[in-house]
Amino acid sequence: MKLVKIGMIGFGNVGHGFIQALIEKKAFFRNELGLEFLITSITDIRYGTIYHPDGLPLKKLASAHDFYEMDPSYFRDWNTIQMIRNAESDVIIELSFTDLKTGEPAVLHCQEALLSGKHVITSNKGPIALHYSMLKGLARDNGVKIGCEGTVMSGSPALRLAIDSLLPTGVTEIKGILNGTTNFILTEMENGSSYDEALKEAQRLGYAEADPSGDVEGFDTAGKVAILSHLVFGTFIKPENIERIGISDITVEDVQEALKNKMHWKLIGSVKKTENGVEASVKPIMLHEDNPLANIKGAGNAIQYRSDLLGEITLIGPGAGRKETAAALIEDLVHIFQ
Amino acid sequence: MKLVKIGMIGFGNVGHGFIQALIEKKAFFRNELGLEFLITSITDIRYGTIYHPDGLPLKKLASAHDFYEMDPSYFRDWNTIQMIRNAESDVIIELSFTDLKTGEPAVLHCQEALLSGKHVITSNKGPIALHYSMLKGLARDNGVKIGCEGTVMSGSPALRLAIDSLLPTGVTEIKGILNGTTNFILTEMENGSSYDEALKEAQRLGYAEADPSGDVEGFDTAGKVAILSHLVFGTFIKPENIERIGISDITVEDVQEALKNKMHWKLIGSVKKTENGVEASVKPIMLHEDNPLANIKGAGNAIQYRSDLLGEITLIGPGAGRKETAAALIEDLVHIFQ
Numbered sequence: 001m002k003l004v005k006i007g008m009i010g011f012g013n014v015g016h017g018f019i020q021a022l023i024e025k026k027a028f029f030r031n032e033l034g035l036e037f038l039i040t041s042i043t044d045i046r047y048g049t050i051y052h053p054d055g056l057p058l059k060k061l062a063s064a065h066d067f068y069e070m071d072p073s074y075f076r077d078w079n080t081i082q083m084i085r086n087a088e089s090d091v092i093i094e095l096s097f098t099d100l101k102t103g104e105p106a107v108l109h110c111q112e113a114l115l116s117g118k119h120v121i122t123s124n125k126g127p128i129a130l131h132y133s134m135l136k137g138l139a140r141d142n143g144v145k146i147g148c149e150g151t152v153m154s155g156s157p158a159l160r161l162a163i164d165s166l167l168p169t170g171v172t173e174i175k176g177i178l179n180g181t182t183n184f185i186l187t188e189m190e191n192g193s194s195y196d197e198a199l200k201e202a203q204r205l206g207y208a209e210a211d212p213s214g215d216v217e218g219f220d221t222a223g224k225v226a227i228l229s230h231l232v233f234g235t236f237i238k239p240e241n242i243e244r245i246g247i248s249d250i251t252v253e254d255v256q257e258a259l260k261n262k263m264h265w266k267l268i269g270s271v272k273k274t275e276n277g278v279e280a281s282v283k284p285i286m287l288h289e290d291n292p293l294a295n296i297k298g299a300g301n302a303i304q305y306r307s308d309l310l311g312e313i314t315l316i317g318p319g320a321g322r323k324e325t326a327a328a329l330i331e332d333l334v335h336i337f338q
Numbered sequence: 339m340k341l342v343k344i345g346m347i348g349f350g351n352v353g354h355g356f357i358q359a360l361i362e363k364k365a366f367f368r369n370e371l372g373l374e375f376l377i378t379s380i381t382d383i384r385y386g387t388i389y390h391p392d393g394l395p396l397k398k399l400a401s402a403h404d405f406y407e408m409d410p411s412y413f414r415d416w417n418t419i420q421m422i423r424n425a426e427s428d429v430i431i432e433l434s435f436t437d438l439k440t441g442e443p444a445v446l447h448c449q450e451a452l453l454s455g456k457h458v459i460t461s462n463k464g465p466i467a468l469h470y471s472m473l474k475g476l477a478r479d480n481g482v483k484i485g486c487e488g489t490v491m492s493g494s495p496a497l498r499l500a501i502d503s504l505l506p507t508g509v510t511e512i513k514g515i516l517n518g519t520t521n522f523i524l525t526e527m528e529n530g531s532s533y534d535e536a537l538k539e540a541q542r543l544g545y546a547e548a549d550p551s552g553d554v555e556g557f558d559t560a561g562k563v564a565i566l567s568h569l570v571f572g573t574f575i576k577p578e579n580i581e582r583i584g585i586s587d588i589t590v591e592d593v594q595e596a597l598k599n600k601m602h603w604k605l606i607g608s609v610k611k612t613e614n615g616v617e618a619s620v621k622p623i624m625l626h627e628d629n630p631l632a633n634i635k636g637a638g639n640a641i642q643y644r645s646d647l648l649g650e651i652t653l654i655g656p657g658a659g660r661k662e663t664a665a666a667l668i669e670d671l672v673h674i675f676q
Contacts, residue, residue, distance in 0.1 A: 021647060028508060146577040149503075155648045157503035164502055165487075165495035168672040169665040170366055292654050295633055309359055309665035310493045316630050323566040327647035334506040 002038050005055070005338050007087045007118070009080060009109055010095030011044035011067070017322025018329050020061045020092070025330075035337055041087035042067070043080045050074040057132045061315040080105070084112045084115050091336065093208050093329055094122035100223045102240050103130040109266065110146070114138040118281030121152025129226040129239050147332025148231075152178060152224045152336060153301045155327025160335075162232045162305055170308030171232060173272035178224040180209045180299030180319040181215035182247050188262070188299050191256040207299055207320075217246035218282040221269040225280050229271045235278045236296040237271075244281040264294040272306075290338065292316065341374050342675050343393070345425045345456070347418060347447055348433030349382035349405070352461060355660025356431070356667050358401045363668075373675060379425035381418045383434065388412040391426045394666040414503040418443070422450045427675065429476060432460035433669055438561045438577050441468040448484070459670040461488025461663050467564040467577050485670025486569075487550040487552050490516060490562045491639045493665025494655030498673075500570045500643055508646030511610035516562040518637030518657040519545040520605040525635050527593040528602070533586065543636055545658075555584035556620040559607040563618050567609045573616045575609075580584070596624050602632040610644075630654065 008015055022029075022037050029035045038055035047067040050056065052074050054117040063069055084092055092113035096106050103126035110127050113120045114135065122128065128148045134157075139146050151213050152158045153176075162171060169335060184207050188198035197218070202208035214220050222239040229237050247267050255265050271280040287294035292314045296302045301319025306312055318324040346353060360367075360375050367373045376393030385405040388394065390412050402408055422430055434444050441464035448465050451458045460466065465473060466486045477484050479573035490496045491514075494623050500509060515521050518542065522545050526536035537554070540546035545553075552558050560577040567575050585605050601624040609618040625632035630652045634640045639657025644650055656662040 025646065026509060029506075055548050131403060155507060156651055157499065160503045161499055161653075164482065164673070165498045165669055168367075168371060168668050169493060186413060243498075287505065289633075289634065292630060292633065295627075297628065307665070308363065309661050309668070311656055311662070312655040313494055314652075315499075316650075316654070318649055323647050324649070327645070330505055330647070335502070 001030065001034055001037055002337055003038065003161060004091065004333065005038050005040045005089045007083060007089035007092045008039055008042045008095065009044075009092065011042050011047060012095065013322050014095050014325045015042070018061065019058055019083040021323060021326040021330060023058050023062060033334060033338060035334065039335065040089050043078070043083045048076055049078045049083045050076055051078065051083065051087050055294055059184070068268055080113070081112055083252070084109060084118070085290040089118060091119040091121060091333070092152050094120060094124055094127070095140060096124060098124050099126045100219060103127045103227050107131050110135050114142050114146075117142050117144060119144045119147070119336050121147040121329055121336070122178060123148070123154070123328055124159045125151045125223040125227060129223045129230070132227070132230050133236065145336050147329075147336060148227070149331050150325050150328030151227050153303060153317060153319045154321060154324040156301060156315060156319065156324075157331060158315055158324060159231055160331070161315055166307055166310070166313060171305050172308060173270070173306040174228050174232060174303065175268055175270040175293065176303035177260050177266055177293055177296050177301055178269045178303070178319065179215055179221045179267060180301055181212070182221075183203050183296060183301070184299045185216070185269070186247060186250070186255065186265055189250070189252050191258060192252070194252050195250065200275065200309050218244045221267060221282045224273050225282060229278050233271065233278050237278065237280050243281040243283070247284050250284055258331060262289045263287065264289065266293060268293070339368065339372055339374055340675055341376065342429065342671065343376050343378045343427045345421060345427035345430045346377055346380045346433065347382075347430065347435060349380055349385060350433065351378070351435050351660050352663045354400065355664040357396055359469060359661060359664040359668060361400060363394050371672060371676060374606055375614070375671065378427050379421050381421045385626065386414055387416045387418070387421045388414055389416065389421065389425050397444060407538060418447060419450055422447060422456070427456060429457040429459060429671070431616060432458060432462055432465070434462060436462050437464045438467060441465045445469050448473050449476060452480050452482060452484075455480050455482060457482045457485070457674050458484040459667055459674070461486070461492070461666055463489045463561040463565060467561045467568070470565070470568050471574065483544055483674050485667075485674060486565070487669050488663050488666030489565050491641060491657045492659060492662040493669060494639060494657065494662075495669060496641045496653055497569055498669070499653055504643050504645055504648070504651060505570070507648050509643050510646060511608070511644040512566050513606055513608040513631065514641035515604055515631055515634050515639055516607045516641070516657065517559045517605060518639055519550070520559075521639070522637045523554070524585060524588070524593065524605070527588070527590045530590070530596060532590050533588065534542055549632045554586050556582045556605060557602065558619045559605060563607040563609050563620060567616050567618055571609065571611060571616050575616065575618050581619040581621070585622050601625065602627065604631060604634070606631070608658050
């Protein structure tokens with residue numbers, strides 16, 4: 001049995017999903033994977049830090065909304081940086097908010113963790129899209145690892161599939177439906193809703209935020225394309241330099257007209273190797289129903305790799321969700337510690 | 339640069355595809371993966387053995403049909419077992435014919451290689467379906483590894499996806515279209531052919547053999563289901579003990595009737611965890627077009643994993659082909675040596 005001590009940054013939706021998964025799958029992790037996970041510390045920008053070197057009680061954490069509901073005897077005197085440096089932990093799980101312009105504060109958190117000789121696992125696109133090379137170098141120098149499977153398609157192992165399996169077969173192009181909100185809206189429009197109705201429904205269901213531009217204008221997809229370019233092709237592209245067209249100009253008439261020809265409008269993020277380096281883009285594309293990407297409905301995600309030896313490989317799976325993102329964190333934990 | 343010396347058993351279709359891939363991707367393997375592959379020896383039941391410790395010339399091998407066309411100065415005095423034991427090689431690639439009853443002669447080849455401290459890579463279902471535990475134990479005892487990605491869906495990384503990524507998320511069920519020949523026949527029947535016409539077309543294209551029963555009666559799929567059960571669930575099932583119904587009783591009327599309801603007949607291999615152990619079967623099932631498996635056309639393959647945390651994950655890709663199976667061998671080589 002290997003005991004893994006975890007420091008967590010962020011006590012929001014994904015954090016709660018992760019704690020819940022640790023509770024539900026505890027026996028499975030112990031008996032089938034030989035791993036026992038303890039969360040020794042959590043820090044959140046809204047609630048401060050709580051710490052106990054023997055581990056915090058998971059069930060109480062799962063039902064708590066903030067740290068005031070937790071035992072007042074826990075040590076609470078650290079800020080985030082102090083927690084990263086000083087808490088007894090083998091790995092820092094970084095789940096703070098995403099900023100695709102600067103990557104902060106997550107970049108700083110990851111740096112501090114790696115410099116402290118702690119592994120880092122994150123589903124936060126910011127630091128991976130913008131500073132993966134630097135973080136990878138820091139990890140190497142400090143003898144630790146970075147896990148970031150959750151940054152693209154949540155727990156659907158899009159990155160590990162490419163890096164651990166497909167790379168040696170000569171991957172030349174990647175295309176994907178990498179944002180569930182826009183795919184949900186386009187599916188609703190295939191069912192007859194207008195763009196505005198579909199967006200409102202997405203907001204009602206919690207898929208889209210009050211300001212939906214991160215999704216519908218393709219910023220989120222561009223961040224994922226940047227990550228794919230960097231991790232699979234080894235080529236850094238700033239998300240803001242990726243050609244980007246959102247879905248807000250697509251009308252229900254466009255979508256319905258395409259359907260008549262067995263075509264489906266999809267927001268496709270893509271990156272491919274060319275003679276002049278890599279070319280990346282995010283834009284709506286019409287796909288024929290014979291393409292597996294065309295048949296992805298609702299908030300689903302899918303990614304397609306083209307390789308010299310294999311032709312086309314498609315992975316279909318969830319792209320978001322608290323349980324599904326927790327799955328990515330767990331995949332990375334097992335990869336690092338088993 | 340790491341130099342990898344390979345001993346090959348089998349100089350047939352897949353063997354030629356592998357040699358061709360080594361030629362085509364030589365610069366890529368050197369420059370991007372830091373690996374250089376030499377084939378020092380090949381043995382084939384029809385032609386004997388050829389050996390040169392500095393490596394055989396790949397281009398000549400690629401165009402040769404047998405070993406009589408190769409330089410007469412190569413050492414030729416070994417039988418297969420002597421080659422495995424004595425040839426200078428780091429890994430034995432086993433590509434002899436498949437026997438799902440006994441696994442022989444491939445099991446013996448794999449045993450001898452592992453006992454000689456050589457890694458084994460194979461796309462041969464026989465030894466993996468029947469004797470994986472024994473071979474795995476031998477590999478562990480001798481400090482080497484077994485690669486068998488090509489036994490299910492050729493180079494589409496169905497096994498590594500499950501074992502390296504999905505296992506920690508709690509996989510409970512696996513379903514797949516694991517045989518391209520039967521899927522080709524069923525697709526032809528959707529296009530209006532009778533079963534007999536579709537089978538003849540499959541034979542003409544080289545998908546089906548003169549005696550097609552291995553494919554159409556589900557034996558091939560059962561072998562793959564046994565491998566999935568053993569490698570993903572850790573439960574050994576003999577292929578012959580798997581409930582098995584082929585496609586030869588399906589009529590064009592059945593297929594056309596299903597189509598009217600947006601349903602597609604598919605030969606599905608499946609294995610799932612239950613309270614009483616694992617349950618495995620191979621049988622034709624009608625799937626609604628909303629299921630990604632329903633839309634797999636022609637000789638394509640696909641596999642679907644159900645996991646506690648992720649729900650449904652689908653991998654679509656090729657299931658056969660010389661280039662595609664060579665890709666599996668290369669994935670395993672890189673996994674072992676990089």
